[in-house]
Amino acid sequence: MSNTIIRFENVTKAYDDTVVLNNVNFEIERGKFYTLLGPSGCGKTTILRLIAGFIQPTSGKVFIDDKCVNTIPAHLRPVNTVFQDYALFPHLNVFENVAFGLRIQKVKEAEVKERVANALKFVNLEEYQTREISEMSGGQRQRVAIARAIVNRPQLVLLDEPLSALDLKLRTEMQYELRELQQRLGITFVFVTHDQEEALALSDEIFVLNKGIIQQSGTPTDIYDEPINRFVADFIGESNIVDGFMLEDNLVSFANRSFECVDQGFNQNEPVEVIIRPEDLEITTAELGKITVQVDSILFRGVHYEMSCYDEFKNEWLVHSTKKVDVNSKIGLNFGPEAIHIMRLGETEAEFDKRLEAYEE
Amino acid sequence: MEQTKKWFANGYLILVFVILYAPILFLTAYSFNSGGSMVGFDGFTLEWYQELFSDTRLLIIVLNTLVIALISATIATIVGVAGAVAIHNIEKTKYRSMLLTLNNILVVSPDVIIGASFLILFTMLGISLGFFSVLLSHIAFSIPIVVIMILPKLKEMSPTLVDAAQDLGAxxxxxxxxVILPYILPGVFAGFFTALTFSLDDFAVTFFVTGNGFNTLAVEVYSLARQGISLKINALSTIIFAITLALVLGYYFLSTRKKPKTLGGTD
Structure with a gap:
């Protein structure tokens, strides 16, 4: 059995004239937690529905376990889904909802009882077997939906924004539980969300999608620290993006000054985009800073203050700091070479990876 | 001010119901009249009921009516469920609304026209008029009603329920x-009972397509009434009314008792 469980080969999905998924290629490995991340309408749910078999690709092939499943209907695929609205059957109680898949497979009654009880135990609902769905809260329904998916022992569980209907506190709690559940079960989870924090916290691998194309894939730290383009940098966390150009390897120029950095493989004087994360900027006095800015507004965010500042070239700089400064005061910003990340304009993911490999050796 | 308004509202409501039910009550009262006509109440008697139960011909007609109603409602419900699901599943809105309109036209078109067109159809096809022709036409005019009763339930059902069932291997x-049938079951029952009542009290369509000595109650009562009124009809009507009332009350108590508990619903 190979380690790859899902493979997409040049998959395109179009409705009439609108292309929702444009020539997508990727692989998903066994036992990991994957997240498809992107704004609404980016095609992430389409990928999920293609894997589940609710829709068929317009062109290209979907493989499960190295077998092309284009012609295999949803009810014969070894995949189970947790839906955004949970899709629990209102005419069945908790036990029967979870047992639905097992009953279809004609599993023996004693085994059904045992497996349903186990699945409910996994999601901490063992006391609720005889409850009606209408008597359960949102968080509890969520757990029933998860139990209903895992009771069939699928190789892959698909989760379609399952936490979006919960309040913030419950959502954070469920994030921990989902992650732990995936690790205990050791099966592959593919999770769809538009919430970047959720994606960073949960995933082994993230696919960032926009306009039907996978923009970048990688571990949360890779994607956060080395975004491939403006969209990814903007979508994952807050970032300061300014135009600049590369003077030579390890030396970049922006805001009318040159700075040391750790990026290589560019042409001389190539125009680039420079990213510095707000939390990597350190506040000092105007004289000591590498850049001098004027504070325009300040917001208290709880853990830190968020300051919006402008330098003399009208570039906006977002700064996160626990230090409070006065509005309209002039401050200096300090940062190390590691804090600077350079993006080549219009670079594809393959080119990006190649360039990274070239100078990391 | 508020008080008088309430009195007026209640009084009005009572008046409306009295007017609506007065003919039935009038008819019921005279079914116990020993006078033999609907002019002046002479004394209490159960004579008409006795006469009714000894009239086998009338009882057979009642039985015919029930058999036609039950069979036609059952078949119409089965066909109607299939039709509603099919209409619901049509993806192109244009075709779906077209079919729905065709369905609705059948519901609102006058019985006389439906009856006449069935008569023409049956004569053309050479189907002899009698039990079978009545049954066929009752099934036909009941199907659109069943479809209309079931479609809202299907519309209300979240499409992810079907996805979820498929996903779990169904x-x-x-x-x-x-999944679908249990969900729309209330609509199916409503459709069945509506079809049943439509069939039971249908006069116009049956009047056209019946023949060969086969009669349903509505047609029979009509022809009896033309010959001169016997209080036997009053007795029969009273019994039917009582049974209907009992059924409605029974349905009411069953449906209020089985309502899902709403306390402690969400969160």
Missing amino acids: SQWQVFSK
């Missing part, structure tokens, strides 16, 4: 029998 038939 074949198309299992999706229907284990």
